[in-house]
Structure formats: C-alpha cells, structure tokens
Amino acid sequence: MATKLGSRRRGGPPTAPWWFLAPALAFFVFVVVVPSVQGAGYAFTDWDGITPAPDFAGLDNFRTLLDDETARLALVNTLLAAAGITVVQNVIGLLLALGVHARIRSRTVLRVFFFAPAVITPVVTAYLWKYLYAPEGAINALFAALGLGSWQQDWLGDPDLALWSVVAVVIWQFAGYSMVIFLAGLQSIPQEVHEAAALDGAGALGRFWHVTRPMLAPAMTINLMLSVIGGLKLFDQVWVMTQGGPGGATDTLSTVIYRQAFQFNDFAYSIALALVLTVLVAVISAVQYRGLRRREDFS
Amino acid sequence: MNRYTWRTAVLEAAMVAAALVFAFPVYVLVSLSLRQPGDQSSPIALSTPTLANYGDAWQQAGLGSALLTSTLITAGSVVLVVVLSAMAAYPLARSTRTWSKAAFGLFMLGLLLPFQLALIPLYQSMRDLGLLGNPLALVVFYTGLQTPFSVFLYTGFLRALDPAYEEAALIDGCGPLRAFFSVVLPLLRPITGTVVILNAIFVWNDFLTPLLYLSGTGQQTVPVALFGFVGQYVSQWPMVFAGLVIGTAPMLLVYFALQKRVIQGFAGGLKG
Numbered sequence: 001m002a003t004k005l006g007s008r009r010r011g012g013p014p015t016a017p018w019w020f021l022a023p024a025l026a027f028f029v030f031v032v033v034v035p036s037v038q039g040a041g042y043a044f045t046d047w048d049g050i051t052p053a054p055d056f057a058g059l060d061n062f063r064t065l066l067d068d069e070t071a072r073l074a075l076v077n078t079l080l081a082a083a084g085i086t087v088v089q090n091v092i093g094l095l096l097a098l099g100v101h102a103r104i105r106s107r108t109v110l111r112v113f114f115f116a117p118a119v120i121t122p123v124v125t126a127y128l129w130k131y132l133y134a135p136e137g138a139i140n141a142l143f144a145a146l147g148l149g150s151w152q153q154d155w156l157g158d159p160d161l162a163l164w165s166v167v168a169v170v171i172w173q174f175a176g177y178s179m180v181i182f183l184a185g186l187q188s189i190p191q192e193v194h195e196a197a198a199l200d201g202a203g204a205l206g207r208f209w210h211v212t213r214p215m216l217a218p219a220m221t222i223n224l225m226l227s228v229i230g231g232l233k234l235f236d237q238v239w240v241m242t243q244g245g246p247g248g249a250t251d252t253l254s255t256v257i258y259r260q261a262f263q264f265n266d267f268a269y270s271i272a273l274a275l276v277l278t279v280l281v282a283v284i285s286a287v288q289y290r291g292l293r294r295r296e297d298f299s
Numbered sequence: 300m301n302r303y304t305w306r307t308a309v310l311e312a313a314m315v316a317a318a319l320v321f322a323f324p325v326y327v328l329v330s331l332s333l334r335q336p337g338d339q340s341s342p343i344a345l346s347t348p349t350l351a352n353y354g355d356a357w358q359q360a361g362l363g364s365a366l367l368t369s370t371l372i373t374a375g376s377v378v379l380v381v382v383l384s385a386m387a388a389y390p391l392a393r394s395t396r397t398w399s400k401a402a403f404g405l406f407m408l409g410l411l412l413p414f415q416l417a418l419i420p421l422y423q424s425m426r427d428l429g430l431l432g433n434p435l436a437l438v439v440f441y442t443g444l445q446t447p448f449s450v451f452l453y454t455g456f457l458r459a460l461d462p463a464y465e466e467a468a469l470i471d472g473c474g475p476l477r478a479f480f481s482v483v484l485p486l487l488r489p490i491t492g493t494v495v496i497l498n499a500i501f502v503w504n505d506f507l508t509p510l511l512y513l514s515g516t517g518q519q520t521v522p523v524a525l526f527g528f529v530g531q532y533v534s535q536w537p538m539v540f541a542g543l544v545i546g547t548a549p550m551l552l553v554y555f556a557l558q559k560r561v562i563q564g565f566a567g568g569l570k571g
Contacts, residue, residue, distance in 0.1 A: 016390035017475050021402055024387035024446045027379075031443020032409045035417035035424065042420065049419070096317070103303070104311040106318075112558045113318050117325075119554040121504040123522040124543045127529055128328050131536060138327045172321065184565040233413050236506045240526065257415050262511065267419055274415040281413050 036278075042268055043275040049267035061272035071273060074244075074251040077163055078277075081252060082231030082284075084167045085174075089227050090220075092171065093178025098208075100179070101186045111183070114176035122173065126240035129169045130156065133241075156242055159249035166250050169237050174230070178223050185219030186212070221292040225285055232281050253277045332540035352541035359532065360542045364517070365524035366549065372434050372509075372520060373502045376441035380449050380498050383442065385487055388453030389479060393462065403454065409447035414508075422511060432516040437509060441502050449494045456490040457483075493564030496557055503550050521546045 043061060047054035065071050096114050100107045117125065132138045133155035140152040155165040189212065197207045235254035238244060244251035244259070253273055261270035333348035357363065391403045421440070422431075430436035464486060468478040484491075509520040519527070525546045529539050554561065 016393040018390055018394070018398065020386040020390050020475075020479070024383040024450065025402065025405075027383065027439065027443040028406065028409060028446045029443075030424075031421060031440055032412060032414070032417055032447075033405070035420035036412050038420035039416040039418075049423075096314075099310060099314040099317070102310055103307055104314060105303075106311060106315060110314055110318055111562055112555070114321060115558075115562065116551065116554065117321065119500055119550050120547050121506075121522050121525070121550070123504075123506050123525055124547045125324075127525070127539070127543060128324055131331075131540075132324055132327060138323075142323075172324070176321075180562055180565045183562070229411070229413075233415070239506075254415060258507070261419055271416065271419055274413070274418075277413050278416045282411055285411055 039271050040275055040278075043272040045268050047268040047271075049261075049265055054268065057268065061269050062276075064269060065272060065276070070248055070251060071253075071256055073248045074253050074256045075276070077250065078232055078234065078252045078254075078280075081163060081167050081170075081234050082228055084164065085170050085231035085234075086224060086227040088167075089171045089175050090178050090223050092175040093223065094182050094216075096175060096179040097182035097186055101183060111180070114179050116176065117173045118177045120173070122236040123240055125169060125173050126237045129165075129172075129237075130241045133165055156250075157246060159246050162242060162246060162249045166234075166237050166241055169241070170231070170234065174227070178227065181219050181223050181226075182216060185216045189215045217292070217295055221289070224288060224292065228284055228288060229281055232277065232284070253280075328540055329544060331537055332544050334537045336535070336537055352538045353545065355538045356528075356542035356545060359538065360524055360528035360545075361519070362521070362524060362528075362542065362545050365519050365521045365546075368434055368518045369503055369521045370549075372437045372441070373499055375438040376445070376502045377495055377498050379438065379442040380445045381491060381494055384446050384449035384494065385453050385484060385491070386479065387446070388450050388457055389483060391450065392454045392457035392460075403450075406447040406450045410451065414444060418508075418511065425512060432513055432518070434513070434518055436512050437520075440508060440512070441498075441505075445498050445501065449498065452490055452494055453487065456487060460486060489560075490564065492557065492560040496553070496561050496564070499553065500550060 042054070044057060044059070045054040046057040046060070100111045100114070104110075134140075135152075135154050135157070139155065143149060143151045153161060156162050193211055193215075194207060197211050202210065233254055234252045235258065238250050238252055238255050239258070242250045244255045253276065257270050257273045257277070260266045260273065330345065332352055333350070334346055334352070335349055336351070387402075387406075391399055391406075425431050425436045425440075430439070465478045465482050468482045469475070473481070503520075504522060505520075506522040506526070509523045510526070513519060513523065525542060528542050532539055
C-alpha cells in the first residue's frame, strides 16, 4: 500500500512513500499547529495561565483591547515599523544588489560585507546601536567631528524619533538579506536579453524598467513577504534598546504580548493580542501575495 | 560589455563608500572592545588596543557554558531539521496525490503563523512534559518551527531533480529508506548548505524563546547570557562589547567560511 502512493512518472517504480512525511509533520503539528489552535481558543477566555479550565469570556479581551491606549499605540507602531522596514529595506537592498551585480572589481568582497550584519545576533546589534545612539555616543560624536553638530539628537529618548531609530537598525541589519535575494533574481536574467535591449536603443533606465524590473518580480515577492512578516513580528531590537519606551513610543504588538503574559500574567489578553497579530500577518500577506502574483503573471 | 569605464569607477567608489557606512557600527564595536578600561576619549577615536576586556568578559558573562549550550541546541536542531525536512519534501515533490498537496499547504500555512500565538500554550505543554529548563525543549521547538521553511526549499529543489537516479537505485534493490539516504540526500547537497546556514543563523540568534523556556536555569543560550551580562555591567562598555564580540564570533566565522555557498544558495531557493 505504502509504496503505491509514490509517483509513477514515466512509468518508473514508485519512489517516495507517504510515511517519509510523518516525522516532520509530527514535530510541526506539536510545536505550531496544536498550540496555535489552542492559543486561538484561549483568546476568548479569561485564562490566567494557572487555572486548568478557564471560563469562556466571549469578546471581552477584544473589547478591552479597543479601550487599551497601550495596545492601540503598539498596533499603530507595529504597522508603521513594518511599512517603514518593508519600503526602505527593499529599496536599499535593490540598490545594493544592482551595485554588486555590476562589473565593479570589489563586488565579491562587497557582497560578503553587506550580508554580514544579517548574521549577527539581533541582541548584539541592538546593544551596539543603543550605544551608538546614546546622547554622548558615536553617532553624535561623528556628526560633531564632521561639523554637523546641529544634526545631533537624542535618538532613542525622543518619542517622535525613537521608533524610527529602531527601524533604522533593522534596516541596517537586513538590507543585505534583501540584497542577496534580489541578486539571485538579477543573476537569473540572461545577459542576452540586456544586450538585445541595448541594441534596440534602450538606455540604462529603460533597460531597468522594461527588462530587469519585470524579471525581478519573483525576488520582489519573496522580499516583500519576508520584510512585512519580519516587521510585524518586531521584538528583539525593541526589547533590548527601549523595552517599548519612552512612554510606549516604541511598543510593538510583540513587546506588549510579552509584557502582558510574562510580567503581568494576563495570559488570555496576551493571547488575544497575539491573535490580532496573526490575523494582521495573514491578511496583509494574503493581499500582498495576490497583488504580487498578479503582477508576475502580467510581466 | 566588459570594459572598466569611468562610470564603473564612480559606481565602485559609491559602493565602497556605502560599505564603509555599513561597517561603521562594527568598527565601533570592535574598537571599543579593544580599549583600555579607563579610556574616556571619543568613541570613534583610535587608541592603544588591549585584549584584557576579552578575558574579563569571558569570566564575568559565563560565556563558556552559553557557547556550549547554544552549540548543542543549534547542532541538534539543524541536524533534525535537515533530515526530517528533506524526507518530508521527498513525497511532497514526487507525489501528485491530494494528501501530498494538502500536507504541503499545511506546511506553507505554518510559514505565516507568528509563533507568538503558539508560544504560551506550547509553554504549558513543555511544562507538562517536564521539558521546561531543558535545552531539549528548544531542539523540539526549533525543529517544529523551522520545518516549513526548509520543506519549502527542499521541495522546490527536488521538483527540479530528475527522479531517474532514485528509480535506478530502487531497481537495483534498494528499499525506499536506503535509496533516500544513499542517493537522494547526497544529491540535495547544494540546497542543504543553504538550509543549514539559514537555520543555524536563526537558531543561534533567537532570543525570545530561550528567554522564556530556559529562564531561571544555569543553561543559557548566548543571546540570553549576553542580555543578562549587559544588564549587569551596563556602564562598562569596553568589557560589554568584548562579550558581544565573543558571542557573535562563532556565527560570523561560520558565515565567512561558507559565504560563497550562502550567497549562491539563495538562487537555488528562489527557483523553487
């Protein structure tokens, strides 16, 4: 029975029995599927993390959420951060990819260089930047040394600036990641297509728009999905640099979820917030995926 | 198209400048970690380097045991993820049956789910199993969490791979397990490199899960140990930075050793 479920391409023998799936599926179901379903259920209860049988509370947690200034601010911050990261990281990543795809001599070294921050532990980059951002820190010192004293800021202490300071760290760290994915896309474009377009009289910008851009569509889809999902889940950098402060200015859904559960022991409310995050990720990714796929089809 | 024109030179200069801006934070990290403890000069100035901070950080932060814990957890998770995902991807890529499509869809759904939703219920299950505070809990966690992404990469790669090799092995009398381990798995080597490095980076660097699942025990991973260490010695930046360099060095060394494969590997993943 088992061996009959494999493929029979070109009449060959079956090769891949179904039970090869079982171990991976077991881990995945235990770690992701079952707890996620449980979590979605707990969001509608008054669970405190201790009581074995919590009471059904309907939409109470979600009503609390609507009146919760902290959660609302965190939701807005999460959306702003995700949007900022997605746009800027991919623009920089694309520019870097175009740069290191060109025939410059240092391109191999530069590729290694630009991706390197993505390998460093976010906890480490967050501390590093916390130090750089300090009022007496290296960024302000650098501006002073360059005669740009008026550019000095309290990067993490100013509520209007703090979220963007954190976003900048994420972009610095992961622009190289976007670059590598765009680079893979660029390398899959045959050189002849470019040469043909050049012979037809297309300038550099015209070639980019009509040849490169459409062929980069799959890389664009992956990059935009990864950065949106990463941005919506933002936690490490915020927790290390500001713990959500000053005054909630850098709180994200993930930091509020963590604080509600493990500092205030309000598990049900924390999970309700996690469910909001899940729905947000699912809806935004689905809309994005459909939009991007449609563009890929037309190109 | 191969000439080095003045335009290329301008582009080269601009890219090198961008690289210097990118590297500036890392320069500060390393330069401060080499600084004399009492040095009060500007954070961007050069000074006589010393390695004393590294010795101090090593002793104060308990990095030895953290490096060991992180290495065990990373190695264990990566081996399990590679073997189990490659096995799972095999029927997913080869079979066109409904169950195969459904299982692939389930894995892809898992790519989207933020693990914040699963984190607390799973915390309870781990506690009931007596696994809290045990690094094994993290190996189980990462294996389950990282399987979808790895299955995605392997399935894409396998679909492009000719089934003739494994069919030949089966005709020669191999069982499916033997055919898989001695024929298919070696053929997957290019994408396995990517799967290994991306999973290793993720597992080594993850902060939130070990913070929760191992808290209050002597066994900490590197990011959690660094978090506690910096909190304690926050004013002694040179020593703190030496600790940060030690904690991040293993991943960077692995990356520099395998960088070619990492960067090329993305191309293979993209085609899937």
